Amino acid sequence: MEPLLKVENIEKTYDGKKVLNGISFEMEKGNTKVIIGPSGTGKSTLLRCVNRLSEPEMGKVILDGQVVLDKTVEKEPRIDLNAIRSQVGMVFQNFNLFTHLSVLGNVTLGLTQVKGMKRKDAVERAMIEIDRVGLADKKDAYPALLSGGQQQRVSIARALAMDPKVILFDEPTSALDPELIGEVLQVMIKLAKEGMTMLCVTHEIGFARSVADEIIFLDEGKVLAHEPPEQLFSNNSSARIRTFLKKISELYGGE
Template sequence: MIQTTGLSKSFNGLEVLKSIDLRVAPKEIVVLLGPSGSGKSTLLRSLNGLEELDGGSLEVNGVRVEASMPSKKKQANFREIRRHTGMVFQQFNLYPHKTALGNVIESLLTVKKMKKEEAVKIGEQLLGRVGLLAKKDEYPSRLSGGQQQRVAIARALAMEPALMLFDEPTSALDPELVGEVLEVMRQLAREGMTMVIVTHEMKFARQVANRIVFMDGGVIVEEQEPEIFFQHPESERARKFINQLQEH
């Protein structure tokens, strides 16, 4: 589903991703872990073109992008990738002037040019999937952070993505609201959705991931199954990271 080869990215001369090789199989759930500034979010955002590639190449769901491609070709290929990739951010980025249902069906109306009644049917079904059908006519300002994030997930699912990317989806939430968002993600995992997730929720990572990819300083330091990673990490850097987590 995803393959990156030698992926590199710099900001103002500072190399944030250093020749990253990553593979993600269909239906696999990969959690990216690492300290702040390790390159996790930049890697995630590079997968759907939110960050420009400086070097290397990637292939997502059969669509290939190389850093050396002409700009127009790159943009066209990333547009194609985004059509099959759902992304959920820390901030919910909902349209404040649209209801929960309005937010979910927006892409169906504008991108897929669907008839409104058809879009509404799908939107209601998706809000039902994230447990929010009863809130379909509420505006974002009337929803809790957890509810807004679940609407954002439903919105991402509206495009029937082959792949979901989550960039710290619970970090802006009050602790008591985190569980409801993670439960929706668990349900997606049970349904076989391919997911790449940047998160600080270690218990969730341990339960749901097929593989942990641990990053530090712009490189992948270690890749392991969760149980091995959390109990017997190979690298000194990963051991230190896990020990720090346990101290908190």
């Protein structure tokens, strides 16, 4: 079977420094993959290269048979990036909710503006997702008045409403107070179990262990390991990986 998402040999340079140095991986439909690794190793950049919010110099990305990026050929075929991005959900570290819109407004904006849905249908669709993240009673609230955890759940609902083929999570809990992390992880775990295809950059080792099908360990722009969590967390891993895992387990209480 063709994989849902195919990322091939991505290379990206920032200020003369090679942040991504030939990254490849594939995702099956319904997969949850977690990308971990020391900071500055290009984890967030890699996510942004998948929907081309960041432009890599080299590589190829295929989503569900559609070419998203192809730097292997001289002249790239015409690609409707907006249409592709509407099929790729993205959840950000800082939520990035539209501050001038209510919860409902945030979730419906893409539906009415990008998908061209009628207002009434968009509201109906949005409410399903707002309910799914447990915020139906907050639908008229504005982002600035919500807690970080609530804001992040709204941003997940905003991504879900677009019916994405895959959702990219860019450190979704890193900006949250410790007591708010749980509510966001719960939503993410639920999504993973319901079969959403998810690619997550996170330091939440507990989440990675319990729901990730595979973990990609990035270090200095390269894939150091790409294997199921039980294998990565076993003692067979390289010293580099074990040291890092030990460190973040202490920090984030992975057990």
